[in-house]
Amino acid sequence: MEDELNEQDAPLVVAIDGPSGSGKSSVSRRAASRLGLAYLDTGAMYRAATWWCLDQGLALDDTDAVAAAVAAMPLSMGVDPQAPTVHVGGTDVGEAIRTTEISAQVSAVATNLAVRAELGRLQREAIAEQTRPGSFSGGRGVVAEGRDITTVIAPDADVRLLLTASEEARLARRAIDVHGSADAAAVHATRDQVLRRDADDSTVVQFHTAADGVVTVDSSDLDLEQTVDAVLEVVRRVSGRTA
Ligand SMILES: Nc1ncnc2c1ncn2[C@@H]1O[C@H](COP(=O)(O)OP(=O)(O)O)[C@@H](O)[C@H]1O
Numbered sequence: 479m480e481d482e483l484n485e486q487d488a489p490l491v492v493a494i495d496g497p498s499g500s501g502k503s504s505v506s507r508r509a510a511s512r513l514g515l516a517y518l519d520t521g522a523m524y525r526a527a528t529w530w531c532l533d534q535g536l537a538l539d540d541t542d543a544v545a546a547a548v549a550a551m552p553l554s555m556g557v558d559p560q561a562p563t564v565h566v567g568g569t570d571v572g573e574a575i576r577t578t579e580i581s582a583q584v585s586a587v588a589t590n591l592a593v594r595a596e597l598g599r600l601q602r603e604a605i606a607e608q609t610r611p612g613s614f615s616g617g618r619g620v621v622a623e624g625r626d627i628t629t630v631i632a633p634d635a636d637v638r639l640l641l642t643a644s645e646e647a648r649l650a651r652r653a654i655d656v657h658g659s660a661d662a663a664a665v666h667a668t669r670d671q672v673l674r675r676d677a678d679d680s681t682v683v684q685f686h687t688a689a690d691g692v693v694t695v696d697s698s699d700l701d702l703e704q705t706v707d708a709v710l711e712v713v714r715r716v717s718g719r720t721a
Pocket residue numbers: 496497498499500501502503504505651652655697698700701702703705
């Protein structure tokens with residue numbers, strides 16, 4: 479019954495931005511599942527673009543060649559929050575795009591403004607698609623996460639959130655993800671992936687402070703479930719929609 483009522487609601491678009499390790503992907507997936515929405519990981523699109531360019535042997539500082547390659551990239555994003563997928567052509571690149579090699583180089587592609595224009599166009603299309611009845615979400619909508627979703631890609635989203643966490647918390651989380659430990663050596667080895675990358679990315683997008691109308695959720699002292707609950711509470715307060 480509740481499902482039927484929800485289906486009559488207007489589509490809901492939730493935009494979530496934040497720095498590396500703030501919990502965007504984990505929290506957005508869970509929030510999307512609980513709300514019955516699709517999930518769009520825009521960072522995965524920049525990672526896939528990086529994989530594609532490297533696979534073709536391109537130098538990532540050749541901005542024109544990279545832009546041309548990305549314009550021709552046969553990218554397909556699966557938006558099921560329980561099992562999101564990324565394919566380029568026929569290849570499942572879901573694992574390949576998470577390697578340290580890609581993490582170390584993705585900013586070179588993400589700071590290419592022609593690439594941002596092209597991937598931004600695809601992201602707007604993917605978000606609009608989920609507001610239509612025949613889409614994966616059945617027109618219920620989408621949680622889209624990245625660095626510029628609240629500001630550039632979907633500034634008119636129903637709910638706009640900035641997910642933050644202290645530098646210490648973000649480094650420790652990434653160290654556990656990548657090295658299985660948050661000891662001093664693991665945290666040190668993660669600094670490039672988190673801090674240097676955020677510094678490079680910040681030259682083209684602003685994701686450290688909330689723009690007007692964007693609600694900040696600080697997850698430094700929350701665990702994953704508490705952070706999901708905090709995000710769902712903002713969604714309820716701003717849109718009236720409950721999980
Ligand atoms: N409070 C929390 N909120 C979100 N993620 C958390 C939290 N505590 C620990 N984590 C863990 O931190 C890691 C990084 O989260 P991730 O979603 O990849 O961040 P991002 O997409 O912002 O880089 C994940 O392994 C996640 O389970």
